[in-house]
Amino acid sequence: MPERPTRPARERRRIDPRLLLGLVLVAGSTVGVWAVVESLDDTTRVLVAPVTLTAGSRVSPSDLRVERVRLGDLVDGYLVPGDVPDDGLVVTRTVRAGELVPAASVADVAVVGTATVVVPSRGLLAREI
Template sequence: MSKPAKSTGQRFWFDPRFAIGLVLVVAAVVGVYWIVAGSDQTTAVFAARSTLAVGDHVEASDLVATRVRLGSADALYVTPDRLPQEGLLVTRTIAAGELVPASAVGRTSGAESTSIVVELTSSLAASIGPGSVVDVWSSRSTGQAAYGPPTVLVGRAAVVRLIEPSGLAATSGIRSLEVLVPKDTVAAVLESIANRDAIAVVPVNAPLGE
């Protein structure tokens, strides 16, 4: 009597522990991914590639996109999606590497300012420098070193640069400033200069204490 032939096929063996381990590994990988993705809350913000002076026209090539963690403060800075195609106009000095504040730039289509040099007849405050915001005061000359009461000639003018005195002016302490003023005030400023009025500037923005 012949014996029944033995089956040569291998039975499939399934271990539930293997499935549980596989599920745990996949869950761990997915969990790590979401943790890393959730922790990346950085925002792309423009920084100045080089120092930008008041009145400079700025385009994307003048800036460097930098990812930083700002939280709710991202609205205070210029981001790639907030840069107009025509570029921006700098309204206060921005140092190289500094994040570009939205308050330090404006649209070029609204550029209605121009720079003008004024000669001061009073001492300059130590806190005033390029990028400072100042009020330009003028006292009308009435002749023979007599002057009328001071009035604000230009309010909130931006200082472009300080012009160091040289020659005889250096000994008298006279200093000149280049300031950015609205175009509709240029005539009044030039008239005051031509009349040899006493001109002084007063800082609007006080520096932060150390």
């Protein structure tokens, strides 16, 4: 059996330039596809109620969860991160768990100083006072 010629111990192994070119092309195409997908992402970050929020309760930014959704032009009707001040907001109507928090369902703590109370009457009320 013929013997293989031995290489000197100090001889450097050369890397084929085609291998390097292939690696650069794969990396470049991966980054390119990621950039295209990210640029086409039209989702918006909005606040979601993780638990049911009842009218009159106070919520702070830590009480809400951030989700990415596709709302288009309707995003103005919902709370986005940064809309809730540090001292919180007061819920003016019930917001169910998992529901996007509508901007109309909360009010500033300073503005909400009164409450509507419904008292059922046993008899007929006068038409005028």
